[in-house]
Amino acid sequence: MRLSEYFENNRGRSVLATADAKGIVDLAIYSKPHVIDEETVAFVMLDHLSHANLKTNPHAAFLFMEDGEKYTGKRLFLTKTREDHDEEVIEKFRRRKSRYPADDEKKKRFLVYFHIDRILPLVGDHE
Numbered sequence: 001m002r003l004s005e006y007f008e009n010n011r012g013r014s015v016l017a018t019a020d021a022k023g024i025v026d027l028a029i030y031s032k033p034h035v036i037d038e039e040t041v042a043f044v045m046l047d048h049l050s051h052a053n054l055k056t057n058p059h060a061a062f063l064f065m066e067d068g069e070k071y072t073g074k075r076l077f078l079t080k081t082r083e084d085h086d087e088e089v090i091e092k093f094r095r096r097k098s099r100y101p102a103d104d105e106k107k108k109r110f111l112v113y114f115h116i117d118r119i120l121p122l123v124g125d126h127e
Contacts, residue, residue: 003119004035012066012073016043021056033062033076034093039116041076044093047108054080054112065122073122078114085110 001009016030028050033041041062045051054060058080065073084090090111120126 002035003038003041003116006074007032007035007064010064010066010073012064014062014064016050017061017063018050018053019057019059020053023057026050026053030062032064033114036113040081040113041078041116042093042111042113044090045110045112047110051110051112060114063122071123075120075122076116077118077120079117081113081115083110083112 014030014032015027017025017027019025026049028048030043030050033043035041050060060078060080062076062078063073064075065071087109090109093111094109
């Protein structure tokens with residue numbers, strides 16, 4: 001199954017892990033990635049710690065746990081390749097709008113692209 005189909009057809013929860021230049025790790029709840037192609041995903045990010053970490057360390061890991069009783073899902077190991085600051089482009093990728101539009105306008109956003117280095121299941125180390 002293609003990665004885009006997988007994320008379209010499965011609901012669940014997900015976490016993005018980043019680390020700064022010293023290796024101090026941060027975890028953040030994120031929505032499913034935007035699958036650009038089978039080697040590239042993108043996330044709309046705010047100007048928070050995860051984004052700041054990527055300025056000094058381009059590596060990240062994304063964990064997606066499918067809804068349900070079993071421990072199924074995917075782990076994506078990622079390397080940042082670029083980011084887009086164009087508000088019109090970013091707006092096309094946003095899935096949810098804030099309940100507080102006035103606050104929305106104040107937040108700086110980035111569309112951050114990642115190369116997918118490796119994909120593993122949620123549990124185990126076999127591809």
